[in-house]
Amino acid sequence: MGLPTWLFYDHPEAYVRAFDVAGKKWSIVVSTAPHFFIGGNDNALWALLVGVLFSFGAAGYLQMIVTRSRRIQMLVDERTMQLRTANQDLVADIAARKHAEQELQLRDRAIEASANAIIITSAEGPDYGIEYVNPAFERITGYAEEEALGRNIDFLWQRDSEQPGIEELRACLQEQREGQAVMRNYRKDGTLLWSDMYIAPVRDDYGRVSHYVIAQYDITATKRYESELEFQTNRDSLTGLANRTLLRDRLSQAISYAYRYNHPIWVLFIDLDRFKFVNDTLGHQAGDILLKAVASRMNSVVRDTDTISRMGGDEFVVVLPERTDSGLSTSIVRRLMDAIAQPLTIEGHEFFISSSVGVSVYPADGVEPETLIKHADIAMYRAKETGRNNFQFYTSEMNERALERLRIEGDLRLAIERDEFLLYYQPQVDLVSKKIIGVEALIRWQHPELGMVPPARFISLAEETGLIVPIGNWVIREACRQSKVWQDEGFIGLRTAVNLSARQFAQQNLVQSIQDALTATSLLPASLEIELTESLVMADVEQAIGILRDMKTLGVQLSIDDFGTGYSSLSYLKRFPIDVLKIDRSFVNDITTDPDDAAIVTSIISLAHSLRLSVIAEGVETREQLDYLQQHGCDQIQGYFFSRPVTAEVMTQMLRDGTRLQLTDDQPA
Numbered sequence: 001m002g003l004p005t006w007l008f009y010d011h012p013e014a015y016v017r018a019f020d021v022a023g024k025k026w027s028i029v030v031s032t033a034p035h036f037f038i039g040g041n042d043n044a045l046w047a048l049l050v051g052v053l054f055s056f057g058a059a060g061y062l063q064m065i066v067t068r069s070r071r072i073q074m075l076v077d078e079r080t081m082q083l084r085t086a087n088q089d090l091v092a093d094i095a096a097r098k099h100a101e102q103e104l105q106l107r108d109r110a111i112e113a114s115a116n117a118i119i120i121t122s123a124e125g126p127d128y129g130i131e132y133v134n135p136a137f138e139r140i141t142g143y144a145e146e147e148a149l150g151r152n153i154d155f156l157w158q159r160d161s162e163q164p165g166i167e168e169l170r171a172c173l174q175e176q177r178e179g180q181a182v183m184r185n186y187r188k189d190g191t192l193l194w195s196d197m198y199i200a201p202v203r204d205d206y207g208r209v210s211h212y213v214i215a216q217y218d219i220t221a222t223k224r225y226e227s228e229l230e231f232q233t234n235r236d237s238l239t240g241l242a243n244r245t246l247l248r249d250r251l252s253q254a255i256s257y258a259y260r261y262n263h264p265i266w267v268l269f270i271d272l273d274r275f276k277f278v279n280d281t282l283g284h285q286a287g288d289i290l291l292k293a294v295a296s297r298m299n300s301v302v303r304d305t306d307t308i309s310r311m312g313g314d315e316f317v318v319v320l321p322e323r324t325d326s327g328l329s330t331s332i333v334r335r336l337m338d339a340i341a342q343p344l345t346i347e348g349h350e351f352f353i354s355s356s357v358g359v360s361v362y363p364a365d366g367v368e369p370e371t372l373i374k375h376a377d378i379a380m381y382r383a384k385e386t387g388r389n390n391f392q393f394y395t396s397e398m399n400e401r402a403l404e405r406l407r408i409e410g411d412l413r414l415a416i417e418r419d420e421f422l423l424y425y426q427p428q429v430d431l432v433s434k435k436i437i438g439v440e441a442l443i444r445w446q447h448p449e450l451g452m453v454p455p456a457r458f459i460s461l462a463e464e465t466g467l468i469v470p471i472g473n474w475v476i477r478e479a480c481r482q483s484k485v486w487q488d489e490g491f492i493g494l495r496t497a498v499n500l501s502a503r504q505f506a507q508q509n510l511v512q513s514i515q516d517a518l519t520a521t522s523l524l525p526a527s528l529e530i531e532l533t534e535s536l537v538m539a540d541v542e543q544a545i546g547i548l549r550d551m552k553t554l555g556v557q558l559s560i561d562d563f564g565t566g567y568s569s570l571s572y573l574k575r576f577p578i579d580v581l582k583i584d585r586s587f588v589n590d591i592t593t594d595p596d597d598a599a600i601v602t603s604i605i606s607l608a609h610s611l612r613l614s615v616i617a618e619g620v621e622t623r624e625q626l627d628y629l630q631q632h633g634c635d636q637i638q639g640y641f642f643s644r645p646v647t648a649e650v651m652t653q654m655l656r657d658g659t660r661l662q663l664t665d666d667q668p669a
């Protein structure tokens with residue numbers, strides 16, 4: 001293959017002549033020798049080269065431009081795509097937000113429109129202040145939003161704080177959990193609002209509880225219906241008292257409680273003595289009036305925790321469970337009988353209705369409701385047999401005890417009038433001077449038949465019946481009178497201590513009556529010492545401090561009796577304006593044999609001294625006990641070792657004689 005013809009400068013067609021010679025074919029070809037186009041055309045060649053190169057460059061450039069623009073196009077497409085997606089996302093987001101907003105608005109409106117009260121409180125204790133209440137809340141409770149905001153929800157139950165639901169709500173707040181409680185709430189006008197309350201914690205974006213939402217359902221109507229229903233099934237329709245069903249239920253409950261806490265229960269079977277007579281002479285209507293009156297009278301004497309039921313006819317059963325704060329006594333039976341026996345006027349006729357009562361005691365007389373009721377019934381028949389208007393225990397032993405108490409109670413009421421009380425005095429001796437520096441006045445009852453009755457047999461009964469108040473006042477006055485006699489005889493500085501009982505301590509005019517006794521006898525106040533037991537002052541410390549301060553302003557001395565037997569907190573002890581601590585006899589008793597008691601006694605002595613109180617040990621019976629106390633710095637002693645309680649005359653003689661204590665290390669005179 002040769003070079004392309006266009007590269008050759010000139011190339012005219014060759015001249016070709018064919019002919020025959022000698023029989024052979026001949027041809028002549030005449031042509032110009034071709035010469036290369038470039039030869040002698042350098043410039044043209046360069047131009048050609050430049051042109052070619054330029055063309056190549058241009059083509060390359062063009063290619064580059066094309067590639068770049070294609071990439072740009074791609075980028076543009078890509079971005080456009082991204083923007084489109086972002087736009088779509090944005091649209092979706094806006095739609096979602098709008099939806100969420102609409103949902104929120106819907107929820108807001110739903111909460112606002114809810115028929116039930118919704119309350120939102122802060123999760124910040126201790127107030128858990130209310131931040132939102134819906135209109136239903138205002139409607140249901142009667143409180144306007146402004147009156148509720150910022151307050152603790154407890155204003156809804158006001159002072160009715162003995163509700164199990166409160167504990168549950170508190171636990172939900174503390175444990176940050178959901179819960180439900182049926183509560184007695186009160187509307188602004190004070191009316192009862194039964195509420196079923198649901199509480200749930202509300203968490204913030206970080207999962208922390210920021211609020212609580214409470215839904216409050218007004219279930220007052222349901223409750224009313226329930227209680228009507230309950231009333232119909234469990235109550236006697238005439239008197240409203242418990243019927244047999246409820247009685248059995250309550251008695252079973254009382255038995256399981258009594259079993260757990262080892263408390264007794266009394267079951268009283270009461271039968272009205274002359275009911276048949278009223279019914280027969282005045283008719284059923286009068287009988288109904290009488291039964292209703294008896295029921296309401298009985299209700300007014302017992303406590304909320306007791307149950308009164310009507311067994312039908314004129315028979316009633318009362319369940320009296322013992323409570324920690326007060327024991328069971330025949331005075332409750334008497335109170336019930338007295339209430340029934342109040343005169344009653346029906347149709348212009350005045351009636352006196354007495355009753356016969358039988359008492360059975362859990363667990364001694366039975367542990368089943370049926371047995372206890374049956375035994376109380378048997379005892380009631382015995383009471384009727386012994387002459388109506390009477391009560392009998394199922395067991396004879398209980399009867400005897402009850403009889404004795406009854407007799408003592410009856411006689412106790414008359415004892416002051418009959419002047420049967422007297423005071424004995426037990427001397428208290430100083431361990432340094434060995435002289436009598438004080439006496440404790442101890443009451444005795446000179447009973448016309450029972451002889452000398454010690455306080456252990458009647459003080460608690462006097463407490464129960466309230467007779468301790470007049471008896472106690474008599475003691476204070478008599479002690480002051482005797483003390484003044486000794487003062488006048490020259491025994492200046494002699495202190496006379498009197499015991500104060502719990503009931504007296506609670507007496508409104510206690511300070512005044514002490515003041516009256518001091519004034520009436522002209523005794524120097526410092527000569528009178530009031531003894532209070534540890535448990536008495538610890539029952540309500542703040543109140544006790546107030547009363548003690550008032551007594552102290554009179555100028556009397558104050559001492560804490562039976563010290564060590566209660567649970568005195570030392571910080572309280574410091575606040576009591578007292579002068580003397582009395583170590584209880586039970587510690588002194590074993591002081592030489594029991595190292596624990598010995599340690600308690602020495603600690604009480606040093607405690608008393610560190611509080612700048614003087615300390616006296618009671619019940620000192622032996623020389624060993626005395627020696628121990630003296631060696632450990634006890635200030636004074638009282639006990640049989642030195643002297644038993646004695647009459648005022650004997651005491652006067654001892655004072656006149658200057659009777660002194662003999663200590664082991666004393667040199668014989």
Ligand SMILES: Nc1nc2c(ncn2[C@@H]2O[C@@H]3COP(=O)(O)O[C@H]4[C@@H](O)[C@H](n5cnc6c(=O)[nH]c(N)nc65)O[C@@H]4COP(=O)(O)O[C@H]3[C@H]2O)c(=O)[nH]1
Nearest residue numbers: 442443454455475499500501619620621638639640641645
């Ligand atoms: N075993 C033994 N006993 C000793 C000894 N030294 C004294 N006692 C007895 O211990 C009691 C001390 O009185 P108390 O602890 O206040 O205990 C008194 C006090 O709580 C109360 N009491 C007595 N009189 C009154 C009073 O007028 N009013 C009030 N509210 N209670 C009184 O009756 C409690 C008993 O009084 P009492 O039978 O007179 O008994 C007295 C006293 O006779 C001793 O060495 N050994």
